Amino acid sequence: MGQIISGSFSRGLLLKLSNDFNVEDLRIGKFVVIEGEKTKYFSMVTDILLETNNPKFLNHIPSPEDSFIKDVLKGSAVYSLIQLTPYLMVDLKDKIAEDSVSRVKTVPPHFSSVYEAQEDDIEQIFGKEEKLNKNFYIGYPPEMEIPLCINLDKFVQRSNAVFGKSGTGKSFLSRVLLSGILKKDAASVLVFDMHNEYGWQGTSEDNKSIKGLRQLFGDKIEVFTLDPENKSYTFKDAVDLTISYNQVEIEDLELLRGELGLSEAALDHARMIQRSFEKDWFSKICNMTLGEIEEFCAQNGANIGSILALQRKLNTLVDSVKYLKPVTSYDGIKKILNFLTSGKSVVLQFGRLNNLKSYILASNIITRRIHAEYVNLTEQYLLDTTKFQEPKKLVITIEEAHKFLSPQVAKFSTFGTIARELRKYNVTLLIIDQRPSGIDSEVLSQIGTRATLLLNDENDINAVFVGESGGNNLKTILSQLNPKQEVLMFGYAMPMPIVVRSRRYDSEFYKEMNKEEKLTKEEIIRRGELAAAEL
Ligand SMILES: Nc1ncnc2c1ncn2[C@@H]1O[C@H](COP(=O)(O)OP(=O)(O)O)[C@@H](O)[C@H]1O
Ligand SMILES: [Mg+2]
Structure with missing residues (x-):
């Protein structure tokens, strides 16, 4: 695809695309490999830039039909740069072992070549599905037909x-x-x-x-x-x-707060009833008569209106959620x-x-x-x-x-x-x-x-x-x-x-x-x- 011309460890590397590689064939997210002198770097294309080495050339922009001038400029005056983010590196000598792969800690030297990832690169990094292992293929890298696991x-x-x-x-x-x-x-x-x-x-x-x-x-x-x-x-x-009913807990009402339109006061009252009736609190709220509510409020300093509102809301819930018995x-x-x-x-x-x-x-x-x-x-x-x-x-x-x-x-x-x-x-x-x-x-x-x-x-x-x-x-x-x-x-x-x-x-x-x-x-x-x- 081209060669690395500059970059840094913290900001990623720049690849100058070779003239015969059409920039339109490349998309961000592509998986590519940089081959350094000792190490291979597995990287992703994260940006694509169109550059010129002399802004003066842009004073005379060739007309769209003028393919001759365009070809002359391409490669000399104008070129494409690709930003690569390297993630993993592996020693060039270790061909197979999966555990020889490590996170990048350095950068490749100037002019290292870059190529599109091949099947064995993908397998080296992501593994291969076999009967005995737990690798499972879930799809393909973009524009490739190689299973990715x-x-x-x-x-x-x-x-x-x-x-x-x-x-x-x-x-x-x-x-x-x-x-x-x-x-x-x-x-x-x-x-x-x-x-x-x-x-x-x-x-x-x-x-x-x-x-x-x-x-x-x-x-x-x-x-x-x-x-x-x-x-x-x-x-x-x-x-x-x-x-x-006795499987329902206050936590469930807290989760349903928005759905049921419960106020903090309503939840407090539910907690109060739960303290008194423990496991039976939910069925108690659903079935309390007005007399029982009045009695409960008198004993516990609760608010009748709040309990009635809570009761109404829980009864609507029970009606709509039929599995609750x-x-x-x-x-x-x-x-x-x-x-x-x-x-x-x-x-x-x-x-x-x-x-x-x-x-x-x-x-x-x-x-x-x-x-x-x-x-x-x-x-x-x-x-x-x-x-x-x-x-x-x-x-x-x-x-x-x-x-x-x-x-x-x-x-x-x-x-x-x-x-x-x-x-x-x-x-x-x-x-x-x-x-x-x-x-x-x-x-x-x-x-x-x-x-x-x-x-x-x-x-x-x-x-x-x-x-x-x-x-x-x-x-x-x-x-x-x-x-x-x-x-x-x-x-x-x-x-x-x-x-x-x-x-x-x-x-x-x-x-x-x-x-x-x-x-x-x-x-x-x-x-x-x-x-x-x-x-
Ligand atoms: N892996 C896939 N295999 C086959 N069809 C898919 C796949 N992913 C998405 N689709 C298509 O996209 C549509 C929406 O997918 P779906 O999973 O229902 O979307 P979401 O759950 O994100 O709303 C599906 O009806 C299907 O036609
Ligand atoms: Mg869905």
Whole structure:
């Protein structure tokens, strides 16, 4: 492509493009390699400049038809400069070993050549999918047909995010990532499937039907529904789930504050009633008669008007959120827990109850209990690693994540806790959101790997890079992504930032997921040896 002519470690390098390389064939975000004398530098194109070495030439601009003059000037008087940001370096002699790659600590000498990344460069950095490893291919670098992998073992160790404005492919990309996790058995997943698109059949924008995880992975996945009366929207054999009043806690009302229009006074009154009636507080508020309210107020110095208003609002909530029942015939959340701890995965579909109130309430109640159980299981295991098993990693997937992780609620919500405590208890989040700026910045800075599709709003773009050094170059790249299926990925599981054209989630993909992994005899022996070595 050309040679390095100047630059600095802190600001990046400048490549002078050779005359026979057309600048229009280059786009920002491209993955290129600089070959120094001893070291290769893996870099990204972060800016493109048109330059002239003598401004006088611009006094006589050649007319558009005058290709002869233009050709003469090109390469002598005018030229293109490409700004490159190097991320990783590797010794030229170490050809293969993945762990010989390190962060850049120096710059290549003058006149080092630059070329477009090749298949073995991509594999050296991002790895290759093999039966025995947890690499999963998620797409291609732009303008290349070489599969690009993500290391799912690393991916599930932290909470991760998929961002992008509506219609850019968040749900599709999330399905690809979740399929990878299931196929490679990197973790169990629990998906709060607000729009009924992960569990069973979903539809694309052009109304084609899209398979859900249950169709791809069979009984590795259990599907639950909160809306059993509308099974045409969900998986028809989904297990019905109801939630009893005594599972609701004040924390849930705090999350729903905006949705229900609760004032601070209303919440204070709810807390007051909870102190008196403990586990039964919710059903108590819903059912108190006027006489009981008067008596309660007289004894506790509460305000009748506030309690009546609270009662009205909670009764409206109960009417609209049909899965909430005074008592339930069986403990459905326990059943979900059992599936998860036995290594299966669960998708919870909302059917037609897919409004925000309903989504926030159920997701929060269930996650609270599951998290508490994983904390128990992990602590038990840490106390006696010979007697107990470490719980299998769990990835909890939520859409509209800013509702659970806004600065107002992230401090106390279970989702905020999970994001902050990293992988301590083997539970992490996959958050899917179109408005990252609505998420608390402390939570944002804890996100391990970020996959971001196109975003336009400046606040959202800034939020994506909270806690990431050197985000400025990447911001331009993010705002220039194609509106569909193009993702900028960076963070913990990605050795360096990269633009990815996401893998298509289509019949070809379904086939690959269904393919039985037939192991050869040698592979079985090697797996056994690896397992033995781990012990
Ligand atoms: N990886 C992909 N494979 C196939 N189609 C995709 C992919 N990504 C996006 N699309 C197309 O883009 C549309 C919007 O994607 P979707 O994931 O529903 O967006 P979002 O969840 O961000 O609103 C889909 O209906 C589909 O047609
Ligand atoms: Mg979506």
